[in-house]
Amino acid sequence: MLTQALFRALDRKAIWLIGILVALAVLVPAANLLIPPGQFGHVPNYAVTLFGKYLSYAMLALALDLVWGYCGILSLGHGAFFALGGYAMGMYLMRQIGNRGVYANAQLPDFMVFLNWKELPWYWQGFDNFAFAMLMVMLVPGILAFVFGFLAFRSRVTGVYLSIITQAMTYALLLAFFRNDMGFGGNNGLTDFKDILGQPIAAPTTRASLFAATAIALALSVLVCSTIVRSKLGKVMVAVRDAESRTRFLGYRVEYVKLFAFVVSAVMAGIAGALYVPQVGIINPGEFDPANSIEVVIWTAVGGRGTIVGPIIGAILVNMGKSYFTGALPELWLFALGALFVGVTLFLPKGIVGLLGQYRSLTTRREQHQPQTPGPMQLEAGLDPQPKAAE
Amino acid sequence: MSMIEGSLIGERSGSSTASLGSRLNRQWNWRSLAARLTLLLALLVSFSSPGFAQAPDKQLSALVDALYPGDYGDRQAAIAALVATGDPRAVPVLQVLGEGDLYAVEATGKVAFVERSGSNYALTDPVTGAALGEVARSDTEKVRVNNSLRRTIRTAIGQMTLLSDNPGTRLSAAQSILRDADPANLDLLDTALASEADSKIRTTMELARAVILLKSDDVSFEDQQQAAATVAASGSRDAITILTSALASAPDDLKPAIQSSLDGLQRDRAAWAALQNVWFGVSLGSVLLLAAIGLAITFGVMGVINMAHGEMVMLGAYTTFAVQEVIRQNAPALFDYSLAIALPLAFLLTALIGIAIERGVIRWLYGRALETLLATWGLSLILQQTVRSIFGPTNRQVGNPSWMSGSVDFYGLSLTWSRVWIVVFAIVVFVALLVVLNRTALGLQMRAVTQNRRMASAMGIRTPFVDAMTFGLGSGIAGLAGVALSQIDNVSPNLGQGYIIDSFMVVVFGGVGNLWGTLVGAMTLGIANKFLEPYAGAVLGKILILVLIILFIQRRPRGLFALKGRSVEA
Numbered sequence: 003m004l005t006q007a008l009f010r011a012l013d014r015k016a017i018w019l020i021g022i023l024v025a026l027a028v029l030v031p032a033a034n035l036l037i038p039p040g041q042f043g044h045v046p047n048y049a050v051t052l053f054g055k056y057l058s059y060a061m062l063a064l065a066l067d068l069v070w071g072y073c074g075i076l077s078l079g080h081g082a083f084f085a086l087g088g089y090a091m092g093m094y095l096m097r098q099i100g101n102r103g104v105y106a107n108a109q110l111p112d113f114m115v116f117l118n119w120k121e122l123p124w125y126w127q128g129f130d131n132f133a134f135a136m137l138m139v140m141l142v143p144g145i146l147a148f149v150f151g152f153l154a155f156r157s158r159v160t161g162v163y164l165s166i167i168t169q170a171m172t173y174a175l176l177l178a179f180f181r182n183d184m185g186f187g188g189n190n191g192l193t194d195f196k197d198i199l200g201q202p203i204a205a206p207t208t209r210a211s212l213f214a215a216t217a218i219a220l221a222l223s224v225l226v227c228s229t230i231v232r233s234k235l236g237k238v239m240v241a242v243r244d245a246e247s248r249t250r251f252l253g254y255r256v257e258y259v260k261l262f263a264f265v266v267s268a269v270m271a272g273i274a275g276a277l278y279v280p281q282v283g284i285i286n287p288g289e290f291d292p293a294n295s296i297e298v299v300i301w302t303a304v305g306g307r308g309t310i311v312g313p314i315i316g317a318i319l320v321n322m323g324k325s326y327f328t329g330a331l332p333e334l335w336l337f338a339l340g341a342l343f344v345g346v347t348l349f350l351p352k353g354i355v356g357l358l359g360q361y362r363s364l365t366t367r368r369e370q371h372q373p374q375t376p377g378p379m380q381l382e383a384g385l386d387p388q389p390k391a392a393e
Numbered sequence: 394m395s396m397i398e399g400s401l402i403g404e405r406s407g408s409s410t411a412s413l414g415s416r417l418n419r420q421w422n423w424r425s426l427a428a429r430l431t432l433l434l435a436l437l438v439s440f441s442s443p444g445f446a447q448a449p450d451k452q453l454s455a456l457v458d459a460l461y462p463g464d465y466g467d468r469q470a471a472i473a474a475l476v477a478t479g480d481p482r483a484v485p486v487l488q489v490l491g492e493g494d495l496y497a498v499e500a501t502g503k504v505a506f507v508e509r510s511g512s513n514y515a516l517t518d519p520v521t522g523a524a525l526g527e528v529a530r531s532d533t534e535k536v537r538v539n540n541s542l543r544r545t546i547r548t549a550i551g552q553m554t555l556l557s558d559n560p561g562t563r564l565s566a567a568q569s570i571l572r573d574a575d576p577a578n579l580d581l582l583d584t585a586l587a588s589e590a591d592s593k594i595r596t597t598m599e600l601a602r603a604v605i606l607l608k609s610d611d612v613s614f615e616d617q618q619q620a621a622a623t624v625a626a627s628g629s630r631d632a633i634t635i636l637t638s639a640l641a642s643a644p645d646d647l648k649p650a651i652q653s654s655l656d657g658l659q660r661d662r663a664a665w666a667a668l669q670n671v672w673f674g675v676s677l678g679s680v681l682l683l684a685a686i687g688l689a690i691t692f693g694v695m696g697v698i699n700m701a702h703g704e705m706v707m708l709g710a711y712t713t714f715a716v717q718e719v720i721r722q723n724a725p726a727l728f729d730y731s732l733a734i735a736l737p738l739a740f741l742l743t744a745l746i747g748i749a750i751e752r753g754v755i756r757w758l759y760g761r762a763l764e765t766l767l768a769t770w771g772l773s774l775i776l777q778q779t780v781r782s783i784f785g786p787t788n789r790q791v792g793n794p795s796w797m798s799g800s801v802d803f804y805g806l807s808l809t810w811s812r813v814w815i816v817v818f819a820i821v822v823f824v825a826l827l828v829v830l831n832r833t834a835l836g837l838q839m840r841a842v843t844q845n846r847r848m849a850s851a852m853g854i855r856t857p858f859v860d861a862m863t864f865g866l867g868s869g870i871a872g873l874a875g876v877a878l879s880q881i882d883n884v885s886p887n888l889g890q891g892y893i894i895d896s897f898m899v900v901v902f903g904g905v906g907n908l909w910g911t912l913v914g915a916m917t918l919g920i921a922n923k924f925l926e927p928y929a930g931a932v933l934g935k936i937l938i939l940v941l942i943i944l945f946i947q948r949r950p951r952g953l954f955a956l957k958g959r960s961v962e963a
Contacts, residue, residue: 076763150943157947162698162762166897167943173894174939177932292894296770303767336778343771347764348757 016228019311020221027217031210047206052325054213054281056318061220061274063301063313064227065267070299071307072231073263074243076161079168080271081295082175083143085285087272089179090142092192092285093126094135095203099196112194113187123185132199139276140269147268148261155257155264160246169292176290191286198280209281216277220314223270228310230266239263240308300339303346306353315354453478453520457486458504461497461536468542476549481562484553486519491546495519495536498528504536551581556588564594571601576609600627607639617643618650625654633658669806670923676812678919679819680881683874684892685899686826686911687867693905694843694863697755698766701773702896703889704780705747705868709739709875710884711780714789729794732876739872746776747868751861759860773889781886791879811880818877822870827908829866839863843905898942904952913953918942 030045030053037044062084069075101108105115110122128134150171154164182188201208230236241249242256250256279285288294298317305316320342327335350357456478459471472490475483489495489506496507496514505525507514514533516525538546554566563585570578582602589595603620606612612620621639624632636655643651688702713735720727720734727734750772758765793811800809830836838859841849850856875888882888895918903914918938925934949955 076766153944153947157950159946159950162692162696162766163901163946163950165763165766166698166901167946169894170898170939170943174936174943177936177939181932293890296767299767300771333778333782336774336781340771340774340778343774344754344768347761347768347771348754351761351764 013228013232016224016310019224019314023217023221023224027214027221030217031214034210034213035206047209050206050209050213051281054209054216055278056321057213057216057220058274058278058281059298059301059321060314060317061216061223061277062271062298063305063317064220064223064310065270065274066298067302067307067309067313068227068230068267068270069260069263070302071309071313072236072243073239073260074246075260075264076165076299077168077264077267078165078292078295078299079170079172080267080298081292082168082172082290083147083268083271084275084278084298085175085179085287085289086143086146087139087275088279088285088289089186089192089275090129090135090138090272091276091279092195093129093138093186094132095195095198095280096192097126097130098198099194102196103194111187111192113182113190114185117182119185126185136276139272143268143272143275144265147265151261151264152257155260158257169295172290172295173292176287176292179287179290187286189287191284191288192279193284193286195280195283203280203283212277212281216281219273219277223273224310224314226266226270230263231310235259235262297339300343300346302353304342304350304353306355306357309353309355312353312355319354450520453480453482454518457483457519458497458502460486460490460495461502461504461534465537465539465542468536468538469545472542472545472549476553479553481553482520484550487546487550487553489519490536490538491543491550493535493538496533497536499532499534507533547577548581551578551585555581555585560591560594563589563591564597567594567597567601571597571604574601574604574608576605579605579609596627599623604635604639607635607643614644614647617647621647621651621654625658633662665806670927671920672806672808674920674923675916676816676919677922678916679816680878681892681895681899681919682819682912682915683815683822683877684871685896685903685915686823686908687870687874688896689900689903689905689908689911690826690839690870691864691867692900693907694839695755695759695860696762697864698762698769698897699864699867700766700770700893701750701776702769702867702871703891703893704773704776705743705871705889706875706878706892707780707884707886707889708743708746708776709872710791710879710882710888711784711789711875712739712742712872713876713879714784714791714884717792728792729796731792732794732797732880735876736873739876740869743872743875744865744869747871748861748865750868751864755864756857756860777886777889784886786886788883788885791884793880797880815877815881818873822873823908823912826870830908835859835862898939900952901946902942902952904949904954907954910952910954 030050033043033045034047034050039046062080065083066077066080069077069080096111099111103112103115105112107115110119114122129138150168154167159167178184179186179191180189186192195203197203198208198212201211231239238249238254238259241252241254242259246256275285275289297320301317301320302313303316304320305314306312320339323338324335327338346353352359456471456475459474460468463471472487475487486495494507495504496516497504498516503516503525504519505516506519507516509515509530510527512530513527514530515527517523518525551566554562555570557563557566567585570582579602582598582605586595586598586602589598600623603623606616606620607624621636624635624639633655636651636658640648640651640655684703684706687705688699691697691699691702713732716735716738717728717731720731750769754768754772755765758768797811797814800807801813802808828836830840838849838854839862841852841854842856842859842863846856849859878888878892882891899911899914899918902918903910903912921941922934922938925937928934929937
């Protein structure tokens with residue numbers, strides 16, 4: 003059963019994608035560490051971290067694509083799951099600082115000493131253990147998504163209403179994490195990390211390993227997502243996206259299908275956040291900003307939702323653009339981003355991947371002079387990703 | 394203008410202090426030529442002083458120093474001379490003198506405020522407040538006073554303050570007497586009350602008199618009862634503290650009366666506090682209503698969430714700013730009308746932009762609500778950045794017209810005018826919209842499209858036109874909201890973002906297709922927010938509201954006032 007599912011999942015495109023990611027996981031760290039600087043083929047340290055960050059963004063975009071592109075749930079709060087995973091990781095990293103903080107307190111992080119706290123709050127217990135922290139990275143976003151999704155989907159909150167309350171969720175978390183008495187560092191968040199798993203966090207080897215870990219995690223996410231969308235459950239998800247009421251009348255429990263997709267997606271986003279934090283070295287409440295979550299949506303849309311490879315391409319391209327613009331022409335970045343939102347929704351509803359698919363089916367049609375029946379590849383790229391109209 | 398006013402006041406106070414001085418002089422014996430000369434000098438000073446009863450430092454210092462030499466009679470004359478200046482700086486000197494804490498340096502005859510510093514005194518100039526160094530305690534002498542002098546001083550202080558011609562001085566004097574509640578001031582207070590015309594000062598004086606009566610032992614039971622009633626009737630914030638302290642020292646037969654007025658006061662206070670919260674809530678609610686109502690219309694009619702709605706509000710605020718800038722440079726006299734000018738301009742500007750957005754972008758996305766959300770978000774980023782490029786990223790100063798600044802006292806509730814006007818404005822906008830929706834052809838068409846787009850289209854309604862007009866109307870109202878919000882919020886490119894999520898909450902909570910839903914939603918959220926704030930704090934209160942709305946949506950997925958019928962479900 004499992005092998006069968008895996009075999010189905012590994013269609014040609016997914017194999018290529020996973021192969022590329024695994025190759026990146028090996029080659030980029032090797033090029034960074036083994037080839038000396040200045041020589042051809044060397045990947046500079048900053049680029050390793052930068053692309054590691056992009057890959058964690060790509061994972062977040064893929065997670066969103068699973069619920070939006072395949073299940074029709076436009077979540078404007080996925081940044082919250084990302085940030086929660088990031089905070090879980092950040093808490094582990096804070097505990098690793100030990101007595102090397104400014105106040106040299108072995109038990110308490112600096113900001114707690116500063117706030118005059120006497121002992122570690124209960125919810126910080128256990129975070130000095132890496133395995134426990136990693137469990138929380140997945141559990142906390144997962145449980146939040148489960149509770150939130152269970153309530154929302156059961157009472158059939160759909161379409162724009164659902165988008166708005168997911169936005170409200172991340173906004174409420176933003177406000178909550180800004181509070182100092184929450185015990186998560188308030189405005190400044192968690193930063194000034196020293197070690198991860200005993201390795202100094204800023205060392206090139208650690209950076210390279212983190213990059214490799216992110217690439218592998220992304221490859222695994224691709225595997226999981228394509229397994230899900232190729233399974234029968236995946237077909238039902240698409241059915242929910244395209245005609246929710248009809249699917250319900252056919253006897254499927256729509257709310258459970260949605261809940262499954264939502265929770266899996268939230269866990270994936272949490273892991274992405276956990277990989278993001280050690281590479282950028284900080285997590286603060288700004289990550290909960292609703293604007294960030296909406297930006298994730300545009301990554302997915304640019305690449306092409308309802309495809310596996312699209313969100314990854316979209317996230318990397320848009321973020322490369324962002325890095326370039328905010329460095330070279332900072333005042334133009336918001337214009338570019340805004341134009342991207344408008345342009346993609348108006349002219350590229352299927353994203354870059356959809357455009358390529360269109361182009362290819364056009365050329366093949368011309369060659370064969372006969373209508374193409376959608377094969378498995380076209381099924382992935384060419385399925386009409388429009389969610390049902392929400393009147 | 395201010396110069397003329399200043400000199401008028403100066404003349405008035407000069408003549409009055411002079412007559413006061415001469416009245417005092419007639420009662421007292423003149424013992425010393427020096428004192429007489431000083432007084433003459435003082436009178437000359439008070440006549441010739443150009444400003445408001447402020448003698449030059451040197452002359453005032455000379456008068457203060459004149460307090461030291463001679464006997465009690467000379468001191469009487471010196472006090473009179475000091476009073477004659479009418480200089481407010483003389484009051485603390487007299488107070489310190491009355492308390493017997495004024496000292497003079499024996500060698501120089503310099504009179505000064507002192508503070509113990511070891512075996513020395515640290516001296517301060519009573520007039521300028523400058524430090525004068527330290528002197529051994531044995532080298533100083535106290536400026537002595539007797540009972541007759543103390544009385545004189547008290548009267549003098551009272552006359553300089555409580556009977557002053559300046560209402561502000563009188564009020565603060567009455568307030569300070571109220572604070573100290575010294576029974577010795579009772580006679581003075583009675584005198585002042587007899588001639589006081591200003592009702593506000595009178596109330597303070599009467600309150601002070603009542604408090605003093607409550608404190609004194611040798612007052613009749615009826616008087617004290619009446620005093621307790623006066624204090625209770627004042628209803629001021631301090632009344633509870635005054636009565637509580639009076640309760641402890643009151644004779645037993647008075648206690649029930651005080652206790653009952655105290656209970657009444659506390660009940661009143663709780664009621665007022667609740668009312669105050671309601672007012673704050675209504676005020677916040679009308680801000681939310683203004684920001685959300687345009688959103689509700691577009692969402693109701695078109696099923697479109699306009700993420701750029703907040704930016705329309707921001708554009709309205711910037712229109713106000715631009716109008717005020719033009720007025721400031723060209724016609725400052727029109728400043729009070731700037732909002733009236735800005736309102737139609739803001740409405741037109743944002744309505745036109747709204748129609749352009751609808752024609753240019755949204756019309757291609759009908760039936761794809763989620764995509765519309767993304768496209769309008771993109772537009773909001775572009776609008777924000779445009780404004781940032783034109784007006785800069787910092788807050789711009791939008792002034793309040795004179796009729797909007799200040800506050801009005803409403804039975805102890807302090808209502809700022811800007812808030813009052815915004816509530817009024819929100820009501821006007823709401824009523825106007827009701828009229829448009831229920832009494833005009835466009836409104837009829839809009840309601841028809843809201844209820845069943847395809848049927849409306851089949852009946853010959855040009856739905857694209859209705860859509861464009863609806864979007865224009867919704868955006869225009871956001872622009873109006875922006876003009877109002879510019880009066881109470883920072884006008885910056887991020888103005889809209891602060892309101893967008895709250896507006897969504899209002900719409901989602903109230904439901905669409907019905908303006909009353911938006912009204913109820915806005916007011917409920919506003920008031921609930923303000924009632925949660927005292928218990929949970931502002932941020933936690935807001936979080937609680939968000940969580941409550943998320944939970945509420947589970948119960949009623951389409952808001953309080955949901956449309957019913959088959960057109961609703963896809």
